[in-house]
Amino acid sequence: MSLTDFRTLGRSGLVVSPLALGTMTFGPGPFGADEATSRSIFDAYRAAGGNFVDTADIYSGGASEELVGQFIRETGSRDEIVLATKFGFNGSASPLAATQGSGGNPHAGGAGAKNIHRALQQSLRRLGTDYIDLYWMHIWDGVTPVEEIVQTLGDLVRAGKIRYFGFSDMPAWVAMKAATIASERHVPGPIAMQLEYSLVARDVESEHLPVAREAGMGVMPWSPLGGGFLSGKYNKADTSGSGRLSGPNPFGNSKFNDANWAILEVLRAVATELDRLMAEVALAWAMDRPGIASTLIGASKLSQLHSNIAATEIALSAAQMERLNTASAPPVGFSSGLTAPGIRAMLFGGHSVTGWGE
Numbered sequence: 137m138s139l140t141d142f143r144t145l146g147r148s149g150l151v152v153s154p155l156a157l158g159t160m161t162f163g164p165g166p167f168g169a170d171e172a173t174s175r176s177i178f179d180a181y182r183a184a185g186g187n188f189v190d191t192a193d194i195y196s197g198g199a200s201e202e203l204v205g206q207f208i209r210e211t212g213s214r215d216e217i218v219l220a221t222k223f224g225f226n227g228s229a230s231p232l233a234a235t236q237g238s239g240g241n242p243h244a245g246g247a248g249a250k251n252i253h254r255a256l257q258q259s260l261r262r263l264g265t266d267y268i269d270l271y272w273m274h275i276w277d278g279v280t281p282v283e284e285i286v287q288t289l290g291d292l293v294r295a296g297k298i299r300y301f302g303f304s305d306m307p308a309w310v311a312m313k314a315a316t317i318a319s320e321r322h323v324p325g326p327i328a329m330q331l332e333y334s335l336v337a338r339d340v341e342s343e344h345l346p347v348a349r350e351a352g353m354g355v356m357p358w359s360p361l362g363g364g365f366l367s368g369k370y371n372k373a374d375t376s377g378s379g380r381l382s383g384p385n386p387f388g389n390s391k392f393n394d395a396n397w398a399i400l401e402v403l404r405a406v407a408t409e410l411d412r413l414m415a416e417v418a419l420a421w422a423m424d425r426p427g428i429a430s431t432l433i434g435a436s437k438l439s440q441l442h443s444n445i446a447a448t449e450i451a452l453s454a455a456q457m458e459r460l461n462t463a464s465a466p467p468v469g470f471s472s473g474l475t476a477p478g479i480r481a482m483l484f485g486g487h488s489v490t491g492w493g494e
């Protein structure tokens with residue numbers, strides 16, 4: 137596989153690479169990359185044939201969008217690139233101030249029509265373009281009716297301001313309801329989901345992935361390395377390491393638990409067998425999972441980007457996939473339990489019946 141092994145994103149005509157360039161690290165900040173490093177990451181991704189670039193209005197306070205827009209302009213690549221950005225988080229007050237109830241503008245966040253129009257205008261300005269290829273609702277706000285979200289985003293598609301839209305970080309039922317409303321009304325609906333998904337984050341398998349399959353939505357994993365955890369650079373005895381998850385950091389230390397250390401050991405064994413880096417094998421696993429359309433990669437250094445792209449060269453054997461699947465299997469919950477092999481056999485007279493898309 138390579139970055140030019142293009143596929144459509146969900147049931148749409150949007151043609152994308154199997155790895156998308158995440159640019160959350162572009163711009164200032166302790167875990168970010170300065171302009172020169174960001175440019176080298178962008179150029180290397182493009183040189184490898186990648187066409188799918190993901191940013192958000194909130195990343196580095198808008199600097200990520202500005203840098204992405206600048207690199208696209210400098211390289212004259214607007215027509216070739218699938219440019220994705222997001223709305224939803226509120227940039228008018230710091231997260232800390234907001235949790236203390238102070239100060240921000242309630243119309244500068246969420247999924248209401250007023251904010252979507254405001255956010256899009258700002259993103260287009262920072263990106264220096266007049267349309268977005270894929271506009272993401274970054275996070276569901278819990279209050280805006282799904283009907284309003286579909287109407288607002290569908291109108292923007294018809295107005296030519298965005299080509300497609302997708303949902304990130306939402307309950308599965310929100311995506312299913314939006315897709316159903318859209319198909320019943322014959323209007324544009326969401327084509328993709330952006331979700332945390334990796335060897336150490338598989339809980340979306342029970343509800344979100346079946347919804348994506350049913351509604352024809354492509355799935356884009358974010359943090360496929362668990363924020364760097366799956367590169368193997370942290371260890372149980374000493375998590376200080378050097379990277380995003382070291383010491384006090386806004387991402388917390390939620391990845392450092394016994395279940396994840398055990399997964400890491402299986403990943404290490406498979407990577408050693410293949411003589412590849414653990415990060416590469418973790419990405420190859422995510423890309424190979426059912427329903428995964430394009431996996432987001434993030435890098436704070438150019439060398440990381442090169443090794444992440446090299447994941448496309450790995451073909452895991454069925455036995456290696458099985459070991460990784462077993463080691464990282466999420467607990468069987470109510471929804472996933474309903475489709476367990478034992479139940480299926482009970483319902484179909486002892487036969488194992490495979491459903492469409494499974």
Ligand SMILES: NC(=O)c1ccc[n+]([C@@H]2O[C@H](COP(=O)([O-])OP(=O)(O)OC[C@H]3O[C@@H](n4cnc5c(N)ncnc54)[C@H](OP(=O)(O)O)[C@@H]3O)[C@@H](O)[C@H]2O)c1
Pocket residue numbers: 157158159160161167190191274304305330331357358359360361362363364365367369378379380381415416432433434435436437439440441443444
């Ligand atoms: N929709 C959402 O809510 C959401 C949330 C998060 C991210 N995203 C998107 O997904 C993209 C990727 O997410 P992510 O950055 O969290 O992905 P990730 O792959 O889990 O983590 C990337 C980080 O891991 C470290 N790393 C990457 N490759 C490495 C390697 N080969 N060896 C060692 N360390 C390595 C780097 O951090 P250090 O060098 O600092 O260790 C890098 O910044 C983002 O850019 C963004 O576009 C979306």
